[in-house]
Amino acid sequence: MTMKPNDYHVSMDALSSLCKRRGFIFQTSEIYGGINGFWDYGPLGVELKRNIKESWWKSVVQTRENVVGLDSSIIMHPRVWEASGHIGNFKDPMVDCRETKSRYRADQILVFKHKSNAATLMFAYPEDEAPPAKKVKKIGKQRADDYETVPLMDIPVENYDRLVGPDTNEAGTLTEPRAFNLMFKTFVGPLEESANVAYLRPETAQGIFAQFGNVLATARQKMPFGIAQIGKAFRNEINPRNYTFRSREFEQMELEFFIQPGTDAEWHEYWVAERLSWYGKVGLPEGRMHRDIHEGDALAHYASACTDIMYDFPFGTQELEGIAARGNFDLTQHQKTSGKGLEYFDEETKEKYLPHVIEPSAGVDRIALALLCEAYRVEWIPKGKEGGEVVTADPDARQAPEGYEARTVLRFAPCIAPYKVAVFPLLKNKPELVAKAREVFDRLNERWTCFYDQAGAIGRRYRRQDEIGTPLGITIDFDTLEDDTVTVRDRDTMEQIRMPISELENYIAERVRF
């Protein structure tokens, strides 16, 4: 039997409904009405996330001699954020120019406007420059003598439509001033004083840079080598949206891979390829994955390359991971701000340098969401026992066509499925079957997450497991009592094979391997 590819997009309503119903994802503190941008993972969701993180850790850290792990604290010294540029650039109200994409501090911008308050054009300019008298003449067709200077903050936002930005000749391109500090602020110690202000980290990366010296001194690593970290990060997003995609509290998996300066391009390419291969293994097909290569203006000023790994979500193609070549921007900043030397002495070349870094930075929650979107199918299967082709349901159709019935299934890659195996006695009122099933369950449960179920008809139990993505179902029947064989039912094909209990562990190990 051939399966059609998942060539349609699940509706996010249907997905979030299933996630709630089956215990993957809940709204945080739901009984109090929830909070925008925060989500909880239920019993199945937490297993899914653990599998994603463990798979990443294994692939990036444990199977590599030259990558080590770190678990840094969420609250760090505030000067970390000064060094990284997270404080300073973003604590003041900013205005953006929609046309030139420039960003200005609103309190450093002045406005040249007509003294009479007439509805003529107004001209914004930086406070350290002279008023733009020429623009008044050329674009505004007015006399500069009739104009006066006022702070930008005094201009009502509703008049921005006749405000010309500093680097443009067109009116109405400036956004209203907005505070851009997206870091959560808190206080260390019981006194809420400004001296005690601290921040929840907006990324895990800076913990790695701040401990670069200690790891270098203790881990006996030589260039190139990496430091990896998985942990929570917090951003006070203006507008969380798309289910769990943009949350205010989220989990990152970040690697800082330190390299000799000049080898940036090759290592960047290497990690893009490594990471794409990992996405394939956890179940995101090539056809749904894209690289977004940042160039020119889209590149941060310190980066020499950045490739985003994108996935086709139902709500659009969105970033799962960014892989940036950040040069030595961060180590330079921390060295400067802390006054502590962070240079590396290369015994081979007898050179001392600040290593460059390649940073693959992935969002665990986004990957979990992508895996759920990808895995979710409603299939129409022929009624009756045998034959007929399974088709992927039209997502807009409300009912299966005549002769078919709907089946909801999460086709997770087995390595990330919350439960690997479900074990069923064929009938619950036959003590011999139940006893044997418990015996098989206990044995398998030592190695894998297993689910035992004896409630209801066997077909119903299979379907329940389909809906939570359990790849294998094992049924103990009367033949088992005779010859110690069981049926193993495949989630995707719904086909069954008969197998001795003694072979089960090898078979499962092979099927669920990463």
Added chain:
RNA sequence: GCGGGUGUAGCUCAGUGGUAGAGCGUCACGUUGCCAACGUGACUGUCGUCGGUUCGAAUCCGAUCACCCGCUCCA
């Protein structure tokens, strides 16, 4: 942030001023020899929250919160 929409049982939803409902699900018992069977019974609600109008509000009004859609935004 702006505009529109929606909030009733775990899920999907009906209920337009007069005693809170259905299907599915969940659980128990019985039945059941492999793909959402059946029977009986049980569970679940401050009708998102707060306030107002009214003799009386799930229903009308206001505010607020959350979610969805479209813009916007996303170092």
